[in-house]
Amino acid sequence: MYRDVNTPGARSSKSPATNGSCRRIRHSAGARDHHSHTVTTATVSVREEHWASAALTMAMATQVKPSLHVEVRLKNVAGTFVRTDLVRLLVQDLTAMSD
Amino acid sequence: MRDEVSDWLSHHFLHLKIDQEVKDYGKRGHHYITNTSAYKETDRLNHGNIIDSIYVVDCSGSDSDSTFFTLEDVHLDVQAYELHDPVDSASAGPDRNNSTPTSDGEEEDRGAHVRVTQLPSKHLVGIWDSLIFDDPIPAQLLRFTTRMMSIMKHKDLNPTIMNWNRLILLYGPPGTGKTSLCRALAQKLTIRLGKQFTHGKLVEVNSQTMLSKWFGESGKLVGKMFEQIHAMADDEDSLVCVLIDEVETLTGSREKAASGNEVGDALRATNQLLTALDRLRHRPNVMVFCTSNLLAAIDSAFLDRVDIKQYIPNPCASAAYEIFRSCFNEMIRCKLLVPVDDPSDVAEDHSPDAPMQQQPDSDWELMKSVSFPTLAEVNIRLWNRPYSPGRKLCSLAQRCEVSSH
Numbered sequence A: 001m002y003r004d005v006n007t008p009g010a011r012s013s014k015s016p017a018t019n020g021s022c023r024r025i026r027h028s029a030g031a032r033d034h035h036s037h038t039v040t041t042a043t044v045s046v047r048e049e050h051w052a053s054a055a056l057t058m059a060m061a062t063q064v065k066p067s068l069h070v071e072v073r074l075k076n077v078a079g080t081f082v083r084t085d086l087v088r089l090l091v092q093d094l095t096a097m098s099d
Numbered sequence B: 001m002r003d004e005v006s007d008w009l010s011h012h013f014l015h016l017k018i019d020q021e022v023k024d025y026g027k028r029g030h031h032y033i034t035n036t037s038a039y040k041e042t043d044r045l046n047h048g049n050i051i052d053s054i055y056v057v058d059c060s061g062s063d064s065d066s067t068f069f070t071l072e073d074v075h076l077d078v079q080a081y082e083l084h085d086p087v088d089s090a091s092a093g094p095d096r097n098n099s100t101p102t103s104d105g106e107e108e109d110r111g112a113h114v115r116v117t118q119l120p121s122k123h124l125v126g127i128w129d130s131l132i133f134d135d136p137i138p139a140q141l142l143r144f145t146t147r148m149m150s151i152m153k154h155k156d157l158n159p160t161i162m163n164w165n166r167l168i169l170l171y172g173p174p175g176t177g178k179t180s181l182c183r184a185l186a187q188k189l190t191i192r193l194g195k196q197f198t199h200g201k202l203v204e205v206n207s208q209t210m211l212s213k214w215f216g217e218s219g220k221l222v223g224k225m226f227e228q229i230h231a232m233a234d235d236e237d238s239l240v241c242v243l244i245d246e247v248e249t250l251t252g253s254r255e256k257a258a259s260g261n262e263v264g265d266a267l268r269a270t271n272q273l274l275t276a277l278d279r280l281r282h283r284p285n286v287m288v289f290c291t292s293n294l295l296a297a298i299d300s301a302f303l304d305r306v307d308i309k310q311y312i313p314n315p316c317a318s319a320a321y322e323i324f325r326s327c328f329n330e331m332i333r334c335k336l337l338v339p340v341d342d343p344s345d346v347a348e349d350h351s352p353d354a355p356m357q358q359q360p361d362s363d364w365e366l367m368k369s370v371s372f373p374t375l376a377e378v379n380i381r382l383w384n385r386p387y388s389p390g391r392k393l394c395s396l397a398q399r400c401e402v403s404s405h
Helices: A048-061 A077-098 B002-012 B137-152 B178-192 B217-233 B254-259 B265-280 B300-305 B317-333 B362-369 B375-381 B389-404
Strands: A022-029 A040-047 A067-074 B015-017 B029-033 B038-042 B051-060 B068-070 B075-082 B090-092 B114-119 B167-171 B199-205 B238-244 B286-292 B308-311
Touching (some): A067 B002, B002 B075, B051 B137, B114 B217, B137 B178, B199 B217, B217 B265, B317 B375, B375 B389
Parallel strands (some): A067 B075, B167 B308
Antiparallel strands (some): B029 B038
16 A cells, blocks of 8 residues: 555655655555445655654554454363363274274 | 454355354355355355354444445454353452451451453353443444554553553443443453453452551552452453442542541542552553442542543433333243233224224234334334334333433
């Protein structure tokens, strides 16, 4: 979603118009919107020393995907394991005895 | 387990609905695929034999009122949990070795100061769903606390900038479900934050036993109690939820105490509690819930530390109807209440909007077929049947609302 301005490739995106004091972070919101096939882009210019916090703010703001919470209730796993384990040992013992 | 269930749901479902129980995870079957208009054979979950149930419970971050969600549009947050047996619960009393003897040789009252319950607990199953409020207060509180607990657990976050005391106060008239809501929140938080905390504990503080008849002892008892909580919080994988019921007992206004002729022991207890709460701030795995009926009696310094002050009002008519309805439906489910086809009930209705004779007793049919109708069903289907069970219950709920104000 964000171009890391610290990477060498990103440094080429420094805007000459801002005389190096600002960098551009291209932000594409809704790029994975497969239904509408539209890509919304917004270009923001931020001061170099604040770009990280601005990106964080934008990341939080663009975290628009809702979370669907699913609860999985487990049976008594420890008890199940113990019983299964005991049965396995019993079968092993019986097999050894029959041998 | 979480990843397995998440993958399985993503592969076999296109849509899920809130409150939907997902079934057939333990056996092979067929599932209808909408976009291909075909049935696809579903695989069973590898660990399906140890799963008791799978429920879609909530959706956070959505502006829509819809309860129906396409999985492409949401992030699946799957939490697996195991219920602890009530026998795991333990109670902790005061240190008996340090109990204070009285002048005639008796020992101080040794009532338990805290009661500890392992979470998630079998005792608290269903308590969340039984809570009915006018506004979605429980869901809002759960989302806020979950979000803040996740954010504040980040190790690089500067706590002096992000000031959060992990303190929630619920206040309002008695009998409105404040304590139950706190217990339910603790249970839900433990489940929802399962990726961060492997287990949880609910520490219920008995405020009344904290105040001692011995001068200076109340502050010590509060201090000892919080030492126990600190010891529990040493286990960073454990979420410790502290519930202080009737918190005004321990946090009475110091100004009022000073202006009156009260002895300074309660004041010391308040000071000790405030100090202890400040120390708990640095524990990322501790959450403190408090309840009170008397907000005006609470010390302003304590109120200043509270992150959320939530008023819990008396239920409105629709909430009261839902509470009554849930009670009656439970009795119907247990066959304690059996609907009887009694046409005289309808015959008694001599009002102008009485039901026509040729109409069947749809209200009784509705009740017999499923359960007590919802309020929407009452308003739509039973509006002209004032003697139907639904309408009678509705008028009862309205009278309750009037009497509570």
